[in-house]
Amino acid sequence: MSGVGAAPPQVTTAYGDVRGTVEAGVAVFRGIPYAAPPVGARRFRAPAPPRPWRGVRDAVDFGPTAPKRPYAPPLDALLPDPAVAGEDCLNLNVWTPSTAAAGRPVLVWIHGGSLLHGSSAVPVYDGWAFARDGVVLVSVNYRLGVEGFGVFPDAPANRGLLDQLAALEWVRDNIAAFGGDPDRVTVAGESAGAVSVAALLAAPRAAGLFRRAVLQSGVPAALTPADGSRTTELIARRLGVPATAAALAAVDPEGLLDAQTAVTSGGDPLTGRNGFPIVVDGDLLPTDPDEALRTGGAAGVELLMGTNSEEYRLWFVPGGLTERIGRLRLRLALLKFGVPAATARVYRAARPDAAPGELLGAMATDLLLRVPVNRLADARTGAPASTHLYEFGWPSPVQRLGACHALELGFVFDTLAHPDTVALTGPDAPQELADAMHGAWVRFAASGDPGWPRWDASRPVMGFGPGAPALLPAPRDAELRAWPPYR
Template identity: 80%
Template structure:
């Protein structure tokens, strides 16, 4: 059954006549006043991707007459919850309905003009997540005079399945359409379209890495923040494998036309079964951005190392113990034997000297903890350092951070995703408490949130830009502090640096 669209009215009750109004290119929206800021939720930036539009590139929404109520989160993209045990740590709201291509805006009240804009692209392995996650509430940014926009985009096979009869990277095209909406409409919400920063974590950061390399995205944002994600993409052939496995499980051809005829619930079930058991660190079947020769003419990592997006200011970084989100709840830190560690080191082609350095720096670490530290750096810290090195001295600054505060919850430590509650200054939210506990340091959130606010406004988060001394702002443990070339002995052990440093 198709969900009813949000109510649209030409007038309204005396109570809602005082609510904030904003005119967009497609019609007027009415939001609400909350905690001293104006909030607009569920604004469509593209037409509902259903029927003939299901596997197409996004198309503009239909204009509406009167005033559209924008007080509730819009529908989320089709998805399933995280599998146990991550479902207890990562709440993933599901809002029913078809028009999942929507966004939310938080802006100061009373209204201002010419404010910097931060566009948030959520993570979730391109399978999970939405802008309705409570942790992503943008009130603190609006309080500090930054317009916060959070975006939904298509996920899983509908957003990133690779077909011979449909455009690739549809979820990325959705993000591009949302940024186009921001360019054309954000002034009505007090934002400056020439001061847009795009910000994302995990798969959101990977998406931004692709947008930085996409010619069509040029001019849509001035700055970018990559939290715990690096520019990466697969070939079309490699990216098609997960699509083919899902189609095989369903007994249909691996085409958009064939899968469009499959019951959506059955498609989600097959998708969950095919992608079960993997993680960003351990691998497995997954959805990835692909080099399609259209939106992405070349691999994003190669493009950025060669100077693409040279004029865009970057803020990049990761968490010290990213791996603990996947290894600790699953028990892998304790289960992994020394024999399996040796096999993993061979698989990842980790030099023996590098492994010895990591082991010497972590006396008493289990084999699982050693593998996690190596995998975290191989997949995140090493490529981010390489990107920063390539941009040193070029147009557009690069600033580097590391989040190191350790959560006491389930021994998660400085795990993947933990920094988000600090960035948004939302430590009191239930999903922040689930990861960080009830006694997370507010002063660290104050410092980290303020750095993101400064970066969105000026491009300078408050510490030196990247140069040959390799300055990194370390947010915990302890007070934030700039350190130079942290753990450089470990970094020098990896192939991109051994010959040059």
């Protein structure tokens, strides 16, 4: 399909016809509704099917994004987060090599952002390179913040997760018309998107909607509704209304965002901040996702997961927290998070020249991400479906961010040239590393094999930088085994 003079591609979905555009040989459809606008009586309800339309709907521009506010400084300069006005925020985008072909692998992308930020319109998530390489890329918007993850006695929990489930059902029912194979779907996400993917892996209602899954810098995590309701209650208290969906539905959306922003702002990675979790609701999630997956859940789903070497630097470095952590504050933080003294000694021995803030960051990265990833991989050893692990280690020169959280995204999507990606990577990020990492994700979506051995007792991890990609046998295993779950 040529991008010069090519007729706009048109596809018939279950709800009506859509007309996209051709961009450098790739057919692109943006802003397709997969559910009805969550407004009015639907604001705090489970998603409902979209209303069918007559004629042909233009699908050229990104659809509205969920209500949100930008990241607070200094992260706003590193993580651009475009907002598109409108109510019809439950929409998705499709990049496909050709609508005339059939049976192509599909990758469904669920964006991150702490369940408060982000959207499918973030430029780093452009799906053109995946379509160029034969994969149909679908990116999804879903409800965020209190509208998506607030916990109420009079509304279903995990509404944002229910939105993602509805999007996957739309893919099952419609993706063949875009050249995709509904039986070869990979669901992927980063950070809160990866936490969402883990929850979907554990959700019985999602069984059969995808064959493979990718977790980038996120792990299975959920709270009980009682524990997860704190932020909702604080927002309601600030507004002077009961902590019910009925009461908050009567609040002006901008006023609700103001209250949400006030409640979730402030704090730091040490003192903590209020946020929105996924909860074990007894319905969509009958059990804790971590427990479900470690005890055989989704054992037939092929899994690719991993972390960045210095995840913590995105949160510690830009605001100067690394330098503000001295020996006393390090000691207090280790007590707060229950880090055993023997574990801390292993990290100190491996990093004799590290400052206290760097030591704390390394332990926080492993405690929150790398240890759970390895523990889940261990639990899946011998499962019928393969598990593959990676570690991204190329250090960004921007603000001494190193191999920080979210840095791998431009490499996975092969979007290093975009100015918004450059804000995090700098202008000289190695294209050959993007070629390798993006290629691994393409292979995984196509076959379940990203190009290195599956997880077993030798604990192989593919390292993407620094330098050329290389297989790392059990990297920093002494540190991992210093944590109690490995004893």
